[in-house]
Amino acid sequence: MSAVTGDTALPPISPWRELRAALPALMLGLAALGVVFWREMAAAVEVWDASTAYNHCFLVIPIAAWMAWERRASIAYVPVRPDMRAVVLTLPLGAIWFLADRIGIMEGRQLAVIGLVEVFFLAVLGWNLFRRLSAPLLYLIFLVPFGAFLTPWLQDLTAWFTVIGLNALGILHYTDGLVIEIQGGTFVIAEACAGLRFLIASIAFGTLYACTIYRSPARRVVFVLVSIVVPIIANGFRALGIVVAGYWLGSAEAAAADHVIYGWVFFSFVTLLLILIGLPFRQDRLAEAMPDAPDILPPAIGTGPALRVALAVGLLAALGPGLALALDRAGRPVLNAQAVPLMLGGDCRPVTPLPRRRPIAADLREALCADGQVRVSVAVFAPHANPGQIVAAQRLLSGEDGADETDVTNLASEQPGGPVWRVVETHKPDGLYAVALWLDGKPGGFGLRARIVQAQASLGGASMAPVLVAVTPATQSGGLNASQRNQLRLGLAAFLRQRRDLPGRFAELSAPPVQ
Secondary structure, eight states: OOOEETTEEOOOOOTTHHHHHHHHHHHHHHHHHHHHTHHHHHHHHHHHHHOGGGGGGGGHHHHHHHHHHHTHHHHTTOOOOOOGGGGGGHHHHHHHHHHHHHHTOHHHHHHHHHHHHHHHHHHHHOHHHHHHTHHHHHGGGGGSOOOGGGHHHHHHHHHHHHHHHHHHHTOOOEEETTEEEETTEEEEOOGGGSOHHHHHHHHHHHHHHHHHHOOOHHHHHHHHHHHHHHHHHHHHHHHHHHHHHHHHHTOHHHHTTTHHHHHHHHHHHHHHHHHHHHGGGOOOOOOOOOOOOOSOOOOOOOHHHHHHHHHHHHHHHTHHHHHHHHHHHHTOOOOOTTOOOOOOOTTOEEEOOOOOSSOOSSEEEEEEETTTTEEEEEEEOOTTOOHHHHHHHHHHHTTOTTOSEEEEEEEEOSSTTOOEEEEEEEETTTEEEEEEEEETTEEOOSSHHHHHHHHHHHTTTOOSOOEEEEEEETTOOSOOOHHHHHHHHHHHHHHHHHOTTHHHHHHHTTSOOOO
8 A cells, every 4th residue: 555645656665674674784793693603603514414413404594484484474564673672682692602612512502602693683673573483583493403412311212112122022132231132133222223313303394394384382382392202212113123123034234234224214204104193283374465565654763773783792792702712812732843752652652643634722642552553642732721622632533523423432441540431433434442531630531520620721720731642543444344343442442451551641741841
């Protein structure tokens, strides 16, 4: 509808007049957040590409854009009202980001960044418009590759479900943790069997499905819960089916040969099951036509207020990364100018460190031991090093960075108070590694407690350097069968038992240099 004054007709009011005015602020603000948090974005994209559990994340932004387009009629002529009060929410999210950064939890940093993006949209657009776009905006949380911490719990649950099923079927078996032995062979509930990749994809699909066919928030929440429970139970049945098939075939290897492929076929069935479960309760939504322009609209707020709010969010969001950058610069390692060799005694001889996929923020030295059969890598960090740097180095030296799958166990030292070695077996590429960490000159670990200790050290007051050690067979290459893996595992454990002097030598590297 257009207003008429005399003989002159005013042009019709565009339904996107308000959004056009806010567009410069939205673009500049998102670009600024992208520059400040580019490390979180790059780490996320790398995980999307490397892990089959998160390949679907590439579709999240197109799906969110489609969901926003579907709601275009409901946001037509809705005024943009930047809200400076919402900017305050940036402070707690920034604190969460800083805490996650000090502890070295990338998923925590990425979740905090997504929270900051949500606050940014809320502050620039205002509550009324944000509420109407809440489904596509909140769907962006699936850009974060989170959930890996659930893997041990899912492994235990899958093993428990399988044992319950075997008992119900009367199949004789022996269970030791995640290892299940039957007459046809031995099965291990590895990380790939935990069902994480199916669970994450199911939740993302269930949320999209719920936001598409339901209008009621209660129905949406219930269906998302169903999309969590159903794949967990289904994965238990999948694992049970593989073990039962091994029992019938008389061969565990034959039954589990293509368990991942079987899993995706099974996941397709589970997705179809979720669709069938949700359809009877659907709430059909008629296509909304673009409404006519109202006779009276409040004056456009202009670009200025939106830009001021966007600038405020950007400045407050940058406080945490700025403080972290200052601390990290103070905690940079003093690298040896002349590559001081790693002297471990015995038959160990220092060698030039191997090239890695990315640099390690530490003084890295390496040696070959046991007649060249074992490679020992030692990374000495600055006393105030960021725990994230240690985690990144640990993933590089243990082969986890770049591996498709990993199995992790612990190997306790036979010496009282000795290190607990984290034994990592990687697949695609295959490898075997044992890693340990020294904090304050004593064997530490890789759990949350060790990260908190190092986070406190990164804030100042530490005098001893963290030392990360990785021990791996120097001869491993290519694909490894079960026999070769077992042989390498036994050889690595024997080396660590024989060289009882090594922990003391590693601890000495933590001491501050003599001035």
